[in-house]
Amino acid sequence: MTDNRNTILAVILSGLVLIAWQYFYNVPAMEKQRAQQQAQAELQKANPQPTASATPGTTPQAGSTTPTTTPGANQPAQPVVARDTAIASSPRVKVDTPRLVGSISLKGGRIDDLALVQYRETVDPKSPPIILYSPSGTAEPYYAEFGWVAATGVTSKMPDSQTVWQQDGSGSLTPTAPVVLKWDNGDGLTFRRTISVDDHYLFTIKDEVSNVGNAPVTLYPFALISRHGTPQVSGYYILHEGLIGYLGEHGLQEYAYKKIDEAKKVDFKATNGWLGITDKYWASALLPDTSAQLQAKFSSNLVGNVHTYQTDYLLDPVTVAIGGTATANARLFAGAKEAGVVGINFPLAGLGGYNKALGLNKFDLLIDWGWFYFITKPMFLGLDFFYRFFGNFGISILLVTVIVKLLFFPLANKSYASMAKMKSIQPQLQALKERYPDDKVKQQQEMMEIYRKEKINPVAGCLPVVIQIPVFFSLYKVLFVTIEMRHAPFYGWIKDLSAPDPTNLFNLFGLIPFDPTTIPVFGHYLALGIWPIIMGITMWFQMKLNPTPPDPTQQIIFNWMPLIFTFMLAGFPAGLVIYWAWNNTLSVIQQSFIMRRNGVKVELFDNIRSMFKKKVTTEAV
Numbered sequence: 001m002t003d004n005r006n007t008i009l010a011v012i013l014s015g016l017v018l019i020a021w022q023y024f025y026n027v028p029a030m031e032k033q034r035a036q037q038q039a040q041a042e043l044q045k046a047n048p049q050p051t052a053s054a055t056p057g058t059t060p061q062a063g064s065t066t067p068t069t070t071p072g073a074n075q076p077a078q079p080v081v082a083r084d085t086a087i088a089s090s091p092r093v094k095v096d097t098p099r100l101v102g103s104i105s106l107k108g109g110r111i112d113d114l115a116l117v118q119y120r121e122t123v124d125p126k127s128p129p130i131i132l133y134s135p136s137g138t139a140e141p142y143y144a145e146f147g148w149v150a151a152t153g154v155t156s157k158m159p160d161s162q163t164v165w166q167q168d169g170s171g172s173l174t175p176t177a178p179v180v181l182k183w184d185n186g187d188g189l190t191f192r193r194t195i196s197v198d199d200h201y202l203f204t205i206k207d208e209v210s211n212v213g214n215a216p217v218t219l220y221p222f223a224l225i226s227r228h229g230t231p232q233v234s235g236y237y238i239l240h241e242g243l244i245g246y247l248g249e250h251g252l253q254e255y256a257y258k259k260i261d262e263a264k265k266v267d268f269k270a271t272n273g274w275l276g277i278t279d280k281y282w283a284s285a286l287l288p289d290t291s292a293q294l295q296a297k298f299s300s301n302l303v304g305n306v307h308t309y310q311t312d313y314l315l316d317p318v319t320v321a322i323g324g325t326a327t328a329n330a331r332l333f334a335g336a337k338e339a340g341v342v343g344i345n346f347p348l349a350g351l352g353g354y355n356k357a358l359g360l361n362k363f364d365l366l367i368d369w370g371w372f373y374f375i376t377k378p379m380f381l382g383l384d385f386f387y388r389f390f391g392n393f394g395i396s397i398l399l400v401t402v403i404v405k406l407l408f409f410p411l412a413n414k415s416y417a418s419m420a421k422m423k424s425i426q427p428q429l430q431a432l433k434e435r436y437p438d439d440k441v442k443q444q445q446e447m448m449e450i451y452r453k454e455k456i457n458p459v460a461g462c463l464p465v466v467i468q469i470p471v472f473f474s475l476y477k478v479l480f481v482t483i484e485m486r487h488a489p490f491y492g493w494i495k496d497l498s499a500p501d502p503t504n505l506f507n508l509f510g511l512i513p514f515d516p517t518t519i520p521v522f523g524h525y526l527a528l529g530i531w532p533i534i535m536g537i538t539m540w541f542q543m544k545l546n547p548t549p550p551d552p553t554q555q556i557i558f559n560w561m562p563l564i565f566t567f568m569l570a571g572f573p574a575g576l577v578i579y580w581a582w583n584n585t586l587s588v589i590q591q592s593f594i595m596r597r598n599g600v601k602v603e604l605f606d607n608i609r610s611m612f613k614k615k616v617t618t619e620a621v
Helices: 003-046 083-088 257-263 353-357 373-390 393-407 409-424 426-435 440-454 460-481 530-544 552-569 574-597 604-620
Strands: 092-096 100-105 111-120 129-133 142-150 179-184 189-197 202-211 217-228 242-247 252-256 265-271 273-278 282-286 293-303 306-314 318-320 325-336
Touching: 092 111, 111 325, 129 142, 129 282, 129 325, 142 189, 142 202, 142 282, 142 325, 202 217, 202 318, 217 273, 217 282, 217 325, 242 257, 242 265, 242 282, 242 293, 242 306, 252 257, 252 265, 257 265, 257 293, 257 306, 265 273, 273 293, 273 306, 282 306, 318 325, 373 393, 373 460, 393 409, 393 574, 426 440, 460 574, 530 552, 530 574, 552 574
Parallel strands: none
Antiparallel strands: 092 100, 100 111, 111 129, 111 142, 142 217, 179 189, 189 202, 202 325, 217 306, 217 318, 242 252, 242 273, 265 293, 273 282, 282 325, 293 306
């Protein structure tokens, strides 16, 4: 149990974690993503997309009358057309807000055309905005639909995807101007739909039906989100993309596309729930009233060779008396998963957002904070707090790293102090080996006695690295899943902290017009930018802070570990590499200070000089 052994244990522990992460997640994910992109492109060429998706759940409560028709019924596939062509093929009402632009189709009354104008496809501000919704008939249909389902025995026609609504008045849908749509079925029922939108991503839909016919009518309010075609996903285990909802006592329900393809459909009966479809940064979710009794469903259907996905709910039936009116309210979130807008549940420092304003049931889980949310959430809140002051998430990362160091300073102080004492007793331990060269048991007994007298904990040397691992992964999670980090610049060449360092040593940092990462098989290991190199140098300094171990195997590990870590971390987000480099620098300063305070010589530069002396001696021989 020597100091070298403890340090090596800590290094191996970190190395195993990072190697496992790279091998089991990063590399397979990259290959999976490339394969999916290829397959999706071929599929779209060979198979047209359908115009509608599978039916939503229609199981009524006991004693109710079963609906005779269902919304979103399957329809034959049609040829794929350009998005602009599909939008122009039906009359529309324009949507114009500070964050959303698009339109509502009067044919079907669908919200099926939305773009997020504050977010672009690349870091170039002139690149196209992110497209969230697209109409049926396009390459990737994605839309929300609301309305009524008739109960068994009701013969009156209901509005469906082919119904052409009329706008009451004129003008666009804006945060200050709602839109009213009307449709008369010619059989005594008049449908009226009022759509409002706020200045973020929330649509509020109020559906009313008036009955001037000769008999009462029983109807079921419904809402659905439909997506055609399996979208490209990041493919990382730590991130959920697919169907999602928090459904009362059923809790959080997450179904990846592959999982729901296998299950076909999953039904839930719940109160106080929400459900939708989520991407890495964007989402679409139905937010019914928290007191509503939901018959909710996740489903996947195969139309031709194309999967269609749907989340939907059906509410309790309402009977519209002769001369009466029934009302159903619905809400739709369609936009970016901004933490301040969605909300964060966290004691004292949480952000309210829609989660608090609407009294929703854990809507903050729309953002995948992971199992270690108790670390991930405060990490994000800290970064966001400093960002509000300095306007740069890179600076926030540096400051949060300092705060983490200060929070764990007492523990790290004891650990480094114990390591310093371990160095001070190295001559005694070496003397034990010489005194009992063939008696390992006696060596261990005497070493433990020395530890006891000097009050040294030989395992303490592992603590700094062990503490760093959860912080490392929580920061990785924040950089990976939060949209606030997307396209967040630092300084110089780092334009996106959530992406790897774009520079590369193997093309002389851009002087040679060649991308080494495109080389088959091992190209992803050649993403070696400036910041990973800086990180590797800081790690090398940290290793050299300790005396050179006498064992040749230990020397090899110490000499090669910084280089191995440099290549492994090169493909990680630049913000994470900056954190690691900065943390290494602070650790070197902290450990040097503690060693001096404990009367132990700081051998950093001595160890570095000794390396070159050995080389000179070897060359001379």
